[in-house]
Amino acid sequence: CIILGIETSCDDTGCAIVDSEGNILGEALHSQHLVHLNNGGIIPPIAQDLHRANIERVVNEAVQSSGIPFKEIDAIAATVKPGLPLSLMIGTKYSKYLCRKHDKPFMPIHHMEAHALTARMCDKSVEFPFLVLLISGGHCLVAVAERVDKFLLLGESLDDAPGEAFDKVARRMKLKNLPEYSKLSGGQAVELAARKADNPLAYKFTIPLQQYKNCNFSFSGIKNQLLLHLQREEILHDVPADRVIPGVYNLCAGFQIVVTRHICHRVQRAMEYAARKNLVPPDKQTLVVSGGAACNNFIKGGLKMVCDEYGYKIVRPPPKFCTDNGVMIAWNGVERFKENIGIYHDWEHIDVENSAPLGEDLTNDVE
Numbered sequence: 001c002i003i004l005g006i007e008t009s010c011d012d013t014g015c016a017i018v019d020s021e022g023n024i025l026g027e028a029l030h031s032q033h034l035v036h037l038n039n040g041g042i043i044p045p046i047a048q049d050l051h052r053a054n055i056e057r058v059v060n061e062a063v064q065s066s067g068i069p070f071k072e073i074d075a076i077a078a079t080v081k082p083g084l085p086l087s088l089m090i091g092t093k094y095s096k097y098l099c100r101k102h103d104k105p106f107m108p109i110h111h112m113e114a115h116a117l118t119a120r121m122c123d124k125s126v127e128f129p130f131l132v133l134l135i136s137g138g139h140c141l142v143a144v145a146e147r148v149d150k151f152l153l154l155g156e157s158l159d160d161a162p163g164e165a166f167d168k169v170a171r172r173m174k175l176k177n178l179p180e181y182s183k184l185s186g187g188q189a190v191e192l193a194a195r196k197a198d199n200p201l202a203y204k205f206t207i208p209l210q211q212y213k214n215c216n217f218s219f220s221g222i223k224n225q226l227l228l229h230l231q232r233e234e235i236l237h238d239v240p241a242d243r244v245i246p247g248v249y250n251l252c253a254g255f256q257i258v259v260t261r262h263i264c265h266r267v268q269r270a271m272e273y274a275a276r277k278n279l280v281p282p283d284k285q286t287l288v289v290s291g292g293a294a295c296n297n298f299i300k301g302g303l304k305m306v307c308d309e310y311g312y313k314i315v316r317p318p319p320k321f322c323t324d325n326g327v328m329i330a331w332n333g334v335e336r337f338k339e340n341i342g343i344y345h346d347w348e349h350i351d352v353e354n355s356a357p358l359g360e361d362l363t364n365d366v367e
């Protein structure tokens with residue numbers, strides 16, 4: 001099969017055409033990242049305007065680069081949930097327009113499922129069931145992917161997502177005012193700044209939720225610990241409003257270490273629970289890691305150590321497939337199309353949803 005996929009759940013307008021073997025026949029992506037960076041965060045109506053302004057060009061670019069005529073495309077897939085409704089609406093409406101125009105079926109896609117399944121396109125050895133950790137700007141969860149359309153949610157964040165925490169602390173530390181980080185996301189800036197630390201343990205942090213035996217996450221406490229250190233240093237060194245503190249690299253490193261240790265703890269719990277309940281086969285244990293914050297090599301390094309200890313293989317798609325893109329939506333369409341699920345010939349009733357659970361919620365069962 002050949003599927004065209006469209007992604008507009010947040011701040012990336014993406015489109016791709018993918019075949020049943022996972023060959024990317026054509027793709028295009030427009031990122032609104034710099035606009036939102038200058039606004040200090042995503043303003044939904046602005047994101048919507050930018051999706052509206054770019055969707056047609058992005059789709060045309062993907063289709064033209066593929067050289068595939070519409071008559072060879074089997075279905076059109078689009079993210080319908082979860083995400084910013086104003087953003088989701090643009091991709092969903094445009095997909096329905098294409099379905100009508102070219103007489104194609106519509107395939108509504110769950111954004112987080114798409115993040116999880118992309119690993120199967122990048123690494124053909126990833127088979128169901130596998131454990132998956134999704135860490136991004138809007139989400140944080142650990143789940144078992146049992147089938148294309150069956151997930152068991154083991155844990156999620158009780159407050160901020162990790163990417164969100166990285167973005168907030170980077171802004172508060174004013175990393176953007178250092179020219180080398182001015183165009184980077186908060187997460188990228190903190191990761192690079194942390195590499196310059198001469199004493200990564202200079203600032204004390206405590207790991208959240210250590211006494212809880214479930215798999216849930218929490219990042220707002222870590223963020224607040226950083227803000228307290230920062231405030232104290234700013235006063236101590238009388239730092240002007242547009243300047244970073246002298247210990248900024250060490251502070252970034254300390255933050256990144258505690259975030260990583262926390263994520264690793266929760267994943268360890270998930271591995272232990274999955275083993276107790278026989279949710280993953282002991283001989284073929286795989287941890288898939290994806291989402292924007294999965295681009296962080298320090299976090300990946302920590303997870304690799306946990307995987308080695310627990311006999312898991314770690315699979316992280318290349319960074320461009322960890323962040324939002326059209327390919328992951330088209331690939332999810334391919335996986336569903338092969339199983340003959342979620343293909344709609346009558347799709348007027350399908351609406352966007354800002355929040356949508358990923359599969360069966362076991363977060364209260366895990367201990």
Ligand code: ATP
Nearest residue numbers: 010136137138139163185187188292293296323324
């Ligand atoms: P979602 O996918 O949940 O809707 P999103 O669109 O914000 O959210 P992505 O596009 O997957 O998420 O990723 C963006 C997020 O990833 C940002 O919060 C950014 O700070 C974070 N991020 C990117 N690179 C890194 C990195 N190297 N380390 C940590 N975080 C990172």
Ligand code: FE
Nearest residue numbers: 115136323324
């Ligand atoms: Fe995403």
